[in-house]
Amino acid sequence: MSPRAQGRQASIDVLRAAAIALMVVVHFVENLSGQYAGADGPFEGVHRVWWLPTGFAAATFSFLSGVSYRLWLDVQRSRGRTDEAIAKGTVRRGLFLVGLGFTFNVLVWLPEDVFNWDILTLIGCGLLALEMARRMPDVVVVFAAVLVIAVAPAMRDAAGYSEYWTQGHYDYDFTLSDVILGWLVTGYFPIFPWLAYPLLGYAAAPLLLSSRGRLVRIGVGLVTASLALIVVWPSLPLEVTGDAEQAWEMFPATTAYVLGTLGGVCLALVTLHRLLDGDVPRCRGLIAWTTPLSRHALSIYLLHHVVHVWPLWIYGLATTGEPTAHWQLLMPVWASLGLASVFLLAAATLCHQVDRLRFPTAESFMRWICD
Secondary structure (H helix, E strand, C coil): CCHHHHCCCHHHHHHHHHHHHHHHHHHHHHHHHCCCCCCCCCCHHHHCCCCCCCCHHHHHHHHHHHHHHHHHHHHHHHCCCCHHHHHHHHHHHHHHHHHHHHHHHHHHHCHHHCCCCCHHHHHHHHHHHHHHHCCCCHHHHHHHHHHHHHHHHHHHHHHCHHHHCCCCCCCCCCCHHHHHHHHHHHCCCCHHHHCHHHHHHHHHHHHHHHCHHHHHHHHHHHHHHHHHHHHHHHHCCHHHHCCCCCCCCCCCCCHHHHHHHHHHHHHHHHHHHHHHCCCCCCCHHHHHHHHHHHHCHHHHHHHHHHHHHHHHHHHHHHHHCCCCCCCCCCCCHHHHHHHHHHHHHHHHHHHHHHHHHCCCCHHHHHHHHHC
């Protein structure tokens, strides 16, 4: 494998940029309009908007974290970096993201949600798991990921998952048992089943470069399995459904959802790899626009929350004395979607300027701390 093949892939940049863009759209609409005009529940207002791709952003982002780590690992080895140095860098990055996740929760979602186990803590834990996974054969990594997916529904049922989601969002007590259960199974992005995404992304990365046909077959098989589960869902036992009412749910991440999103990401990645990667540059404009977004995805993730959540809290505090009074109630969907579009245009412009002027970012700070 050539150093170029091991390096940055345009297909991954485009797909990661798409994931962060979807994440921005979903979060703006959820947080500003989720219950606007009397929707039945906190997420109902979003789910009944059929064109809003709820669920694909986080799945894509966490899967790509595993793919990117595998490619990064190959580059480090090709440069002669020692195994000890790789291990230290990986662990530092994992711990950095876990710590950043807790800090982010306190500063953006307020101290009571410090242990909601969001996507940053998942990816941090994923990196720590990948530090162990890289020492194992890929078949063992895949088996571990399958096991994580398979036992998740039964664990949710045993933990009483629905008791933590009675208001349509994750609600826990500040006890050691609740914090651990949230990390493992009841939080927003718990280890079971979400750890499977970075693990399978790691295992799938070599197929992207050497056996795309096999990856296509895997993607089709996963999507087919997901559709089959959706059809037979009402007749399945609790050990498979985890007491989820719908076959396709993100909270909790049902088995049908996990298999369907994994298959969809695999197919999207192969398609983009065939279109964009190679010695002859194609779609240069698309790549030039999306690469900075991908490179600064962590900064955009942090910034877009600050831009729309902090004003929401300030407005609620100023008008009612309660920061969360207007959460999901502030404006209609078309308005929050418009704000998300404006933010994405501004973020794309800002990312280009950051690269040109070499301003400090969350990514550069992480490299300074961890590398």
